[in-house]
Amino acid sequence: MKEISKGFHERIGLPLGYNVTFDSLDRVLEKTAQSIPFENLCIIDKTTSDLTKENVVDKILHKKEGGICYELNSLLYLYLTENQFDAFPARGVVFNHEKKDFHDLGRTHVTVLVKYDGAAFVVDTGFGGNLPLKPVPISGETVSSSNGEFRVRKMDTNFGDYVLEMKLNHKDTDWKIGYAFDLQKPIYDLSELNEIQSIIAEHPESPFNKVPLLTRLTTNGNITLTNSTWTEWKDGAVSKEKIGDKKFRELAKQHFGIDRV
Structure with a gap:
């Protein structure tokens, strides 16, 4: 039995032997969003650990905690690769809608890219309440879920070559940018994400080190x-x-x- 898959399925309420395919990712993403919270308690408590496969699995699957984007999407990446998906994490920058510009913290969002049948898709379980709940093709096609409409648009920025855009149900009337990301700079070593954790935990402008x-x-x-x-x-x-x-x-x-x- 695949150990990460076993614990992951237990955590999100899927049968232990559930056969995850690209076509069933919708269900996996929705169950994950409803089961594993986006939360910053370790940052507030100053009890963060190095980002390793073992620590991420222990925190979310064994201790039944949640996490920030770099933890939640690291687990998703580990789960997908264990199930033979061609997947990799990528860094991004969240758009600040109050300032109408990208966040000053830099490339501190972590998402996951999946390549399937000659195409690439964004899958994300670490974007708070803004989750697409479905793979979003980078081709620009709009996908709809119970959480709203989502699309990826080609857009050259200082932080990448694409942006994820969203129109959340009951909240947005127009498209808005969620984050920019770079398809050309995959992350294959989770230790690279420790820099992101340090910024999120320590930077004075971080939105996640103030209150739980x-x-x-x-x-x-x-x-x-x-x-x-x-x-x-x-x-x-x-x-x-x-x-x-x-x-x-x-x-x-x-x-x-x-x-x-």
Whole structure:
């Protein structure tokens, strides 16, 4: 039995012997988005570990925690390659819509590229509530999922040669850039991602080293938890509640399965 696949399927609720193919990636991506949270608790607690295959598997599959893009998509990459996919991680830069420019932190987003049947696709489980839930072809074709519409556009930037664009259900009326990425610079050694972790954990402008954040998709929306707010999108309607430390710990355990906070 493939060890990563066994633990991964247990974590996301698929049969242990599930045969993952390119055509079934939609289901894998959706189950992952609903099961494994995007969260920064190790950064907040200053308990991060070096990015290795063993540490990523231990954190997400054994300890049942979540992670940031470089952890979640590292696990996805390991899972895909174990199942004979031609896959590799790639670095990107998230677009800052308040500044209308790419983030000053540089190439700190990590996504995954899959090559299949002569074409390349973006697959991403580490972009918070903005997940496509399907492979997105770099050819420009639009894909639709329960989370919205997504496409990749050829666009030369200082950070790569393509951008992922999105139009989230109930949130966006126009296309907006999610991140730029570089198809020509694959990452084959996870240790390269330690530089990204250091920036995210230590840079004064990092959005992930200020307050705890947990978010994941649900069957009809998404949920987001910080130490002061609980936000739930459900069938296009949003509710937001102010909370304290006790409620934060309760919600983290109830909705994210995390009781280390």
